[in-house]
Amino acid sequence: MNPDALTEQLALFLDVMDAGSFSAAARRHPLTPSAVARRIDSLERALGSSLFVRSTHAVRATPAGLAFAERARRILAELRLARAEAVSLSSAPEGLIRIDAPAPFGRRHLAPAIAEFLVTYPGLDVQLRLIDSFIDMEGEHLGQVDLVLRIGPLADTRLVATPLAPLVRVLCASPDYLKRRGIPRSVRELPEHDGLDWDALAPPYAWRFEVDGRLQSIRPGRMRMTANNAETLLFSALAGLGIAHLPTWLISDYLVRGELVPLFCENGLPPPEPSGIYALRLEGEASSRSRLLLEFLKSRFGPVPPWDLALQSGLGRG
Numbered sequence: 656m657n658p659d660a661l662t663e664q665l666a667l668f669l670d671v672m673d674a675g676s677f678s679a680a681a682r683r684h685p686l687t688p689s690a691v692a693r694r695i696d697s698l699e700r701a702l703g704s705s706l707f708v709r710s711t712h713a714v715r716a717t718p719a720g721l722a723f724a725e726r727a728r729r730i731l732a733e734l735r736l737a738r739a740e741a742v743s744l745s746s747a748p749e750g751l752i753r754i755d756a757p758a759p760f761g762r763r764h765l766a767p768a769i770a771e772f773l774v775t776y777p778g779l780d781v782q783l784r785l786i787d788s789f790i791d792m793e794g795e796h797l798g799q800v801d802l803v804l805r806i807g808p809l810a811d812t813r814l815v816a817t818p819l820a821p822l823v824r825v826l827c828a829s830p831d832y833l834k835r836r837g838i839p840r841s842v843r844e845l846p847e848h849d850g851l852d853w854d855a856l857a858p859p860y861a862w863r864f865e866v867d868g869r870l871q872s873i874r875p876g877r878m879r880m881t882a883n884n885a886e887t888l889l890f891s892a893l894a895g896l897g898i899a900h901l902p903t904w905l906i907s908d909y910l911v912r913g914e915l916v917p918l919f920c921e922n923g924l925p926p927p928e929p930s931g932i933y934a935l936r937l938e939g940e941a942s943s944r945s946r947l948l949l950e951f952l953k954s955r956f957g958p959v960p961p962w963d964l965a966l967q968s969g970l971g972r973g
Contacts, residue, residue, distance in 0.1 A: 756804035821927035849897035850875025907962035
C-alpha cells in the first residue's frame with residue numbers, strides 16, 4: 656500500500672471510531688456510507704480481526720479496534736511528519752507564508768503551532784493576521800494571503816479546503832451557576848435555565864441536539880448575554896451567568912481545571928459537527944511553503960486534536 660493510501664485508510668478508520676457511525680465519517684470524506692463500510696470491511700480482512708461492533712444506529716470499537724486505534728494515531732502522525740520532512744529536505748524551504756485566521760483560535764492554538772513550525776524551518780517566515788469577526792472568513796482576501804483558516808460550514812466551492820481538525824461543541828456552565836440553579840437532567844430542561852448566546856451570526860449547529868432521533872433547536876429561556884465573540888461568551892460562563900454551548904478548542908482547558916462543568920458528557924464527548932476547522936486556499940497548485948505548513952498543522956491538530964485528547968479521560972466526572 657502506498658503512503659497516501661495508507662494515510663487515507665487510517666484516517667478513515669479513526670474518523671469512524673471517533674464519530675461512531677459510517678455516515679458521520681463519510682461526511683468528512685468524498686465517500687458514501689456504504690463505501691466507508693466496504694473500506695472498513697477490507698481493513699478488517701487485511702488485519703484478520705474485527706475492529707467494530709455494528710448496530711442499526713452506530714458502530715462501537717472492539718477491544719482490538721481500540722488497541723489498533725492507539726497505534727494508528729501514532730502511525731498517521733509519523734507518516735504526516737515524515738512527508739513534511741521529506742518536502743523540507745528535498746529543497747530547503749524559504750520565503751513568506753501569509754495567513755488570516757479567527758482571533759480566538761489563532762491566539763490559543765495557531766500562534767503556538769506556527770512558532771514551533773518556524774523554529775523547525777528557519778528559512779520560512781509567516782505573516783499572521785488575526786481577525787476578530789467573520790469578515791473574510793469566506794476567503795475574500797485569498798490572493799492577498801496564501802491561506803485562510805475557517806471554522807464552520809464551507810459555502811464557496813471555488814476554494815480548496817484542507818481539513819485540519821474536527822469541531823466538537825459542548826454545553827457547559829460554571830460550578831457556581833449549577834449550584835444555584837441545579838444541573839439540567841436533559842436538554843429538554845434548557846428552557847428553564849439562563850443562557851449565553853451568539854448575537855445575530857450564530858454558528859449553524861449551536862443549540863442543536865439530537866432528541867428522539869432528530870436534530871432539534873433547544874435554547875435556554877432567558878439569554879443573560881448575547882455577543883458576536885466566542886471569548887465573550889466564555890468569560891460570561893466563567894462568571895456564572897448561565898449555560899453556554901461552546902467549542903472544545905475554546906473551553907478545553909477550563910473543563911480540565913474544573914472552572915467549567917461539561918453537561919451531558921457522561922459517555923464522552925458529543926460527536927463532531929458536520930463542519931470542522933479548515934485551511935482554505937485558491938484552486939491551483941499550492942506553493943511548497945503552504946503545503947509544508949498544511950502538513951505540519953494537520954499533524955499538530957489531527958486526527959484527534961490535542962484539546963479533545965485532554966478531555967477524553969476526564970469527562971463525565973462533573
